[in-house]
Amino acid sequence: MIRYITAGESHGPGLTGIVEGVPAGLTITEEDIAHHLVRRQQGYGRGGRMAFEKDFATINSGVRFSKTMGGPIAMHMPNRAFKKDDAGWPTVMNKKTEAEGIEKITLPRPGHADLVGAQKYNFDDIRPVIERSSARETAMRVACCSIARQFLKHFGIEIGAHVLRIGSIGFDNWEQVRAIADPLAENGAEAVYKAADESDVRCLDEDLSAQMREEIKVRRKQGSSLGGIYEILVTGLPAGLGSYVHWDRKLDGQLAQAIMGTQAMKGVEVGLGFESGHRPGHEVHDEITHEEGSFKRRTNRMGGIEGGMTTGMPLIIRGVMKPIPTMLNPLSTVDMKTKQETETRYERSDVCALPRAVVVAESVIAPVLANAFLEKFGGDSISDIEANFKKATQ
Numbered sequence: 001m002i003r004y005i006t007a008g009e010s011h012g013p014g015l016t017g018i019v020e021g022v023p024a025g026l027t028i029t030e031e032d033i034a035h036h037l038v039r040r041q042q043g044y045g046r047g048g049r050m051a052f053e054k055d056f057a058t059i060n061s062g063v064r065f066s067k068t069m070g071g072p073i074a075m076h077m078p079n080r081a082f083k084k085d086d087a088g089w090p091t092v093m094n095k096k097t098e099a100e101g102i103e104k105i106t107l108p109r110p111g112h113a114d115l116v117g118a119q120k121y122n123f124d125d126i127r128p129v130i131e132r133s134s135a136r137e138t139a140m141r142v143a144c145c146s147i148a149r150q151f152l153k154h155f156g157i158e159i160g161a162h163v164l165r166i167g168s169i170g171f172d173n174w175e176q177v178r179a180i181a182d183p184l185a186e187n188g189a190e191a192v193y194k195a196a197d198e199s200d201v202r203c204l205d206e207d208l209s210a211q212m213r214e215e216i217k218v219r220r221k222q223g224s225s226l227g228g229i230y231e232i233l234v235t236g237l238p239a240g241l242g243s244y245v246h247w248d249r250k251l252d253g254q255l256a257q258a259i260m261g262t263q264a265m266k267g268v269e270v271g272l273g274f275e276s277g278h279r280p281g282h283e284v285h286d287e288i289t290h291e292e293g294s295f296k297r298r299t300n301r302m303g304g305i306e307g308g309m310t311t312g313m314p315l316i317i318r319g320v321m322k323p324i325p326t327m328l329n330p331l332s333t334v335d336m337k338t339k340q341e342t343e344t345r346y347e348r349s350d351v352c353a354l355p356r357a358v359v360v361a362e363s364v365i366a367p368v369l370a371n372a373f374l375e376k377f378g379g380d381s382i383s384d385i386e387a388n389f390k391k392a393t394q
């Protein structure tokens with residue numbers, strides 16, 4: 001079973017990640033990981049920090065001659081913000097001594113973890129909450145998950161996401177999205193992300209991309225922010241991954257947890273999702289056929305999952321990201337120290353992080369899918385798993 005854990009603060013010296021349970025013999029390099037790290041930094045609506053961070057994870061264990069050895073893979077990624085010292089970070093984040101005059105942050109931002117985090121851990125300063133709740137952590141999460149993604153790719157399983165909506169601008173309906181995304185996914189879901197990466201808002205439609213950019217521009221000018229909706233496709237999954245026998249073995253439930261465990265994600269759909277509640281059954285369920293020796297479906301409205309298991313059709317998952325909580329135009333809040341009503345204070349921030357966040361969403365589902373695959377075809381090495389997979393699918 002692949003597991004990972006990250007450590008590190010947003011403005012501390014750097015992020016650390018440990019991935020364990022990766023079978024021996026998987027080809028992986030720092031450059032493979034950097035590919036997705038660079039993608040996570042790109043996107044219209046990003047804030048000033050992404051312009052100077054140059055995310056790169058150094059592999060410090062578990063890999064020899066570009067192949068995994070079966071042991072834990074440890075990675076480190078420095079925060080340029082710390083070195084750049086644009087706000088005295090080595091002093092503010094000093095691990096030993098508190099210097100005099102360091103300002104306590106006491107104005108919680110609605111929508112961020114500030115107030116509840118400070119209440120929970122009994123802090124009179126929001127700084128420690130910001131440092132760990134920040135989505136800076138997703139940089140190392142993407143690095144860790146890129147290893148699981150590489151494992152899936154080895155077995156022909158590809159992941160690719162694209163943006164469906166930013167604020168009021170987006171596709172009208174499911175069929176419209178299918179017409180543009182599914183032909184791309186026929187060549188493997190990586191074709192979806194590669195096409196989406198051509199747009200700086202990661203939308204597959206050129207006109208909508210231009211309108212989304214405009215929407216972000218307008219909201220930025222107003223000092224507000226935006227979220228949106230995205231879709232992830234996964235191709236190459238064999239039928240029968242996951243299980244119906246227990247609630248916690250249902251693959252759709254596990255995928256939802258991975259998405260909802262990501263900063264700012266507020267909902268997940270599989271296939272038609274909420275739309276299926278608006279339609280009669282015959283416009284929802286995917287009719288079964290048998291062609292060229294295997295079971296197929298006429299449609300894929302259930303998004304490749306039935307009974308908590310993969311159907312063999314592409315997986316289609318959608319997620320919604322709420323608007324960024326830090327906004328130039330303030331919201332009302334209460335000073336934690338004085339208990340007086342006041343307004344939020346602005347800090348450097350993304351205006352719309354959705355085009356970047358879809359890379360995080362693509363990444364976090366990879367270990368879930370890799371584990372479902374390992375549960376069925378698992379072994380200690382890539383060659384063992386190849387043999388098991390071949391035997392089961394011949």
Ligand SMILES: Cc1cc2nc3c(=O)[nH]c(=O)nc-3n(C[C@H](O)[C@H](O)[C@H](O)COP(=O)(O)O)c2cc1C
Pocket residue numbers: 047111112113133134135138262263264265322324325326348349350351353356357360
């Ligand atoms: C890629 C990414 C970038 C983000 N950038 C910011 C940001 O610049 N400013 C901000 O206030 N929130 C940002 N967020 C959202 C906060 O991290 C998130 O709202 C916060 O951790 C509270 O968690 P919750 O939204 O899940 O309740 C970002 C989220 C993601 C996924």
Ligand SMILES: C=C(O[C@@H]1CC(C(=O)O)=C[C@@H](OP(=O)(O)O)[C@H]1O)C(=O)O
Pocket residue numbers: 010047048049050053081133134135136137138139263347348349350
């Ligand atoms: C650093 C990243 O995102 C950060 C996520 C984030 C938040 O509150 O979640 C707040 C901002 O941090 P800062 O105030 O230092 O600019 C973002 O830049 C990143 O994605 O690597």
